[in-house]
Amino acid sequence: MATLLTKAEDRAAVTAHAARLQHVSKSFATPAGRQLVLDDISLDVAPGEFVTLLGASGCGKSTLLNLVAGLDAPSAGAIETPGGRPALMFQEHALFPWLTAGKNIELALRLRGVERAARRPEAERLLELVRLGGAYGKRVHELSGGMRQRVALARALAQDSELLLMDEPFAALDAITRDVLHDELTRIWRETNVSVLFVTHNVREAVRLAQRVVLLSSRPGRVAREWTVDIEQPRRIEDAAVAELSVEITEELRGEIRRHGRH
Ligand SMILES: Nc1ncnc2c1ncn2[C@@H]1O[C@H](COP(=O)(O)OP(=O)(O)OP(=O)(O)O)[C@@H](O)[C@H]1O
Numbered sequence: 001m002a003t004l005l006t007k008a009e010d011r012a013a014v015t016a017h018a019a020r021l022q023h024v025s026k027s028f029a030t031p032a033g034r035q036l037v038l039d040d041i042s043l044d045v046a047p048g049e050f051v052t053l054l055g056a057s058g059c060g061k062s063t064l065l066n067l068v069a070g071l072d073a074p075s076a077g078a079i080e081t082p083g084g085r086p087a088l089m090f091q092e093h094a095l096f097p098w099l100t101a102g103k104n105i106e107l108a109l110r111l112r113g114v115e116r117a118a119r120r121p122e123a124e125r126l127l128e129l130v131r132l133g134g135a136y137g138k139r140v141h142e143l144s145g146g147m148r149q150r151v152a153l154a155r156a157l158a159q160d161s162e163l164l165l166m167d168e169p170f171a172a173l174d175a176i177t178r179d180v181l182h183d184e185l186t187r188i189w190r191e192t193n194v195s196v197l198f199v200t201h202n203v204r205e206a207v208r209l210a211q212r213v214v215l216l217s218s219r220p221g222r223v224a225r226e227w228t229v230d231i232e233q234p235r236r237i238e239d240a241a242v243a244e245l246s247v248e249i250t251e252e253l254r255g256e257i258r259r260h261g262r263h
């Protein structure tokens with residue numbers, strides 16, 4: 001086994017899309033009756049595509065990601081992830097504090113069925129990929145917030161899923177660390193060509209990262225508009241083209257928030 005990560009071309013040959021949502025709705029029972037959170041969402045993520053899902057707080061982004069992850073079922077509509085179970089990365093790193101960085105990753109490899117002897121070298125390779133070579137034996141409390149998110153990313157990549165779901169994974173980090181991790185994520189995405197569905201309420205972050213930005217409305221969440229981001233990678237968050245498109249999208253997002261009240 002030369003590499004445990006599949007190449008983009010192989011993936012593209014297998015499936016036409018990494019995720020397909022067709023007319024997906026989700027409502028929750030609340031004391032005030034059923035609350036419709038997501039309404040008739042249809043969305044495809046192509047193999048190797050990087051899509052950001054942008055919307056105001058409470059519009060249903062995490063709910064949508066949980067549905068794609070298979071953690072919850074839609075009330076109506078259908079979700080397909082033909083490449084198998086997606087990997088999921090949250091705002092909180094969710095690493096096991098009693099395990100080292102390396103062992104956290106090895107656990108994901110074990111769950112994937114990687115044989116024991118191959119786990120350590122693969123964990124070390126993944127740590128190298130997120131530029132944490134040498135952190136194998138470090139415990140979680142010895143790592144900075146940015147380093148923890150790198151380990152969490154390595155662990156998500158250890159699942160070797162065709163689709164990586166990310167729920168505001170850098171929101172708790174300072175601006176400079178976030179900037180570095182944007183660069184790293186872009187590099188890793190290009191190297192592995194995993195498909196990414198990345199949730200954020202930060203417009204600049206959405207534009208910095210994505211090939212396509214999908215804006216969700218609030219109450220209920222619907223696809224309000226989408227933009228293809230035709231700006232060459234690697235980008236910088238302060239690039240003029242990134243700023244320009246961000247202004248346009250922010251205007252639209254403000255309109256959505258005004259239409260749907262209190263935030
Ligand atoms: N299990 C649940 N039961 C009832 N209501 C829920 C449940 N999960 C989410 N909701 C409601 O659905 C709406 C959307 O929540 P969600 O967490 O998906 O928003 P979000 O877009 O991720 O927000 P944020 O940007 O703040 O993370 C909220 O009104 C929330 O209260």
Ligand SMILES: [Mg+2]
Pocket residue numbers: 061062063167
């Ligand atoms: Mg959320």
